Amino acid sequence: MSKPIFVYTIYIASTPEKVFKALTDKDATEKFWFGHAATSDWRAGSPIEFHREGKLTLRGKILENDPPRRLSYTFQPMHPPHNGSEPPSRVVFDLEQQKNQVKLTVTHDDFAEGSKVFEGISNGWPLVLSSLKSYLEMDRVVLHAPWYEKQEAAAS
Amino acid sequence: MSKPKFVYVTYIRTTPEQLWAALTDPQTIRKYWFGITAESDFKPGSSWCLKFDDGRVADSGEILEAEPQRRLVIRWRNEFKPEVKAEGWSRCTMQIETADYYPDVGGKAVKLTISHELEGEGTKFVEAVSGGWPKVLSNLKSLLETGDIAFKN
Numbered sequence: 347m348s349k350p351i352f353v354y355t356i357y358i359a360s361t362p363e364k365v366f367k368a369l370t371d372k373d374a375t376e377k378f379w380f381g382h383a384a385t386s387d388w389r390a391g392s393p394i395e396f397h398r399e400g401k402l403t404l405r406g407k408i409l410e411n412d413p414p415r416r417l418s419y420t421f422q423p424m425h426p427p428h429n430g431s432e433p434p435s436r437v438v439f440d441l442e443q444q445k446n447q448v449k450l451t452v453t454h455d456d457f458a459e460g461s462k463v464f465e466g467i468s469n470g471w472p473l474v475l476s477s478l479k480s481y482l483e484m485d486r487v488v489l490h491a492p493w494y495e496k497q498e499a500a501a502s
Numbered sequence: 503m504s505k506p507k508f509v510y511v512t513y514i515r516t517t518p519e520q521l522w523a524a525l526t527d528p529q530t531i532r533k534y535w536f537g538i539t540a541e542s543d544f545k546p547g548s549s550w551c552l553k554f555d556d557g558r559v560a561d562s563g564e565i566l567e568a569e570p571q572r573r574l575v576i577r578w579r580n581e582f583k584p585e586v587k588a589e590g591w592s593r594c595t596m597q598i599e600t601a602d603y604y605p606d607v608g609g610k611a612v613k614l615t616i617s618h619e620l621e622g623e624g625t626k627f628v629e630a631v632s633g634g635w636p637k638v639l640s641n642l643k644s645l646l647e648t649g650d651i652a653f654k655n
Contacts, residue, residue: 354510357640359648469511476513476643484648 350464351455356475358448360482362414362441365448368482369417369439378481379474386419394419401425406434416440421454423463432458435467450475506628507619510635515611516646518571518598524646525574525596534641544568550576558582563591572598578618580627589624592631614639 358365368374369384375396376383382403386394388411396404406420420434436456442449452471457464514521524530526544535552542550544565551562559581567575574596580586597615616639618631 355636356512357637359644472511473513479640479643480515480647483644 349455350457350461351453352464352468352471353451353453354471354475355449355451356479357444358450358479358482359446360448362443362448364482365441365450365478366414366417368478370411370413374481378477380477398425405430409436410438414441421463421467423466428463428466432461432463435461435463450478505619505621506624507617508628508632508635509618510616510639512614512639512643513601513611514614514643514646518600518612520646521598521612521614522571522574524642526568530645534645535638536641544574550578551581554582566593580630583626583630586626586630589620589622589627591621592618592627593621594618 368378370386370388372383372385379396381398382396383398384394384396386392386408388394388408390408390411392408394406394408395402403423403425405422405424408419410416410418416439418436418438421437422430422432422434424430434456435454435458438453440451440453442451452475454467454471516524524534526540526542528539528541531540532538537555538552538560540550540552542548542565544550546565546568548565549562550565552560554560561578562581563576563578565574566577567573576594576596578592578594579590595615595617597617599613599615601611601613616635618628618635620627
């Protein structure tokens with residue numbers, strides 16, 4: 347059985363610089379990534395953390411930072427239901443200028459055997475990347491992620 | 503062993519009605535599909551084809567299911583690349599669902615899932631549609647959200 351790999355390509359009417367900036371900016375990620383704000387000094391080997399409403403939701407380590415072409419980090423979800431229970435996987439963002447737009451390819455692999463995170467990210471990336479595209483093209487995010495409302499309702 | 507298959511999900515700030523119209527109106531299809539037009543009345547059992555600007559047939563087939571604003575299924579064969587055509591028939595399912603919560607457009611938005619599966623064996627068809635669908639669907643999303651397309655040839 348081959349190891350799972352998730353690949354998603356999306357075209358954005360923007361520049362590689364703007365897309366790269368959005369992926370590495372705390373305020374931008376907070377907007378298009380449904381409240382998850384990314385912080386790091388973005389140097390290879392440095393930690394990266396995402397927080398939502400003060401809670402750590404995702405952590406990893408910067409593997410590659412080559413603006414505006416390539417960004418890569420390890421990826422360990424800390425929010426429920428994963429809670430850091432799986433070892434980190436790896437996500438790579440490849441940006442390529444194609445005329446007046448950017449081809450953004452997200453490749454996510456190196457999952458643990460029987461990974462539950464793989465299932466989560468397979469649903470999550472289309473949502474996050476649809477939102478990123480809308481954010482850059484029309485300065486609006488696509489939607490608020492419905493599961494937070496559900497979670498909060500369940501918790502109360 | 504599962505069949506060769508390509509799946510793509512995108513979220514669009516629009517309504518199921520507008521998305522359905524964009525998927526089935528030849529004039530709109532032209533705008534986001536690089537000048538390609540569709541010929542079909544999009545009713546179950548009807549023939550369907552995609553044509554290039556110069557009249558050559560790109561793909562042909564038949565509408566298997568058409569449930570307005572929810573689901574469109576097309577039996578689909580490539581006609582313009584011999585090595586892709588040789589792999590035969592495929593089935594393309596377009597599923598429209600309402601996504602839960604888009605506050606600033608009055609709760610209106612949709613999740614579009616394209617699932618394109620080859621009936622037989624082979625790798626060329628899925629390879630071809632894996633390159634094509636992200637371009638077409640990125641354009642469709644831009645067109646419906648901003649009135650313009652992302653990908654200009």
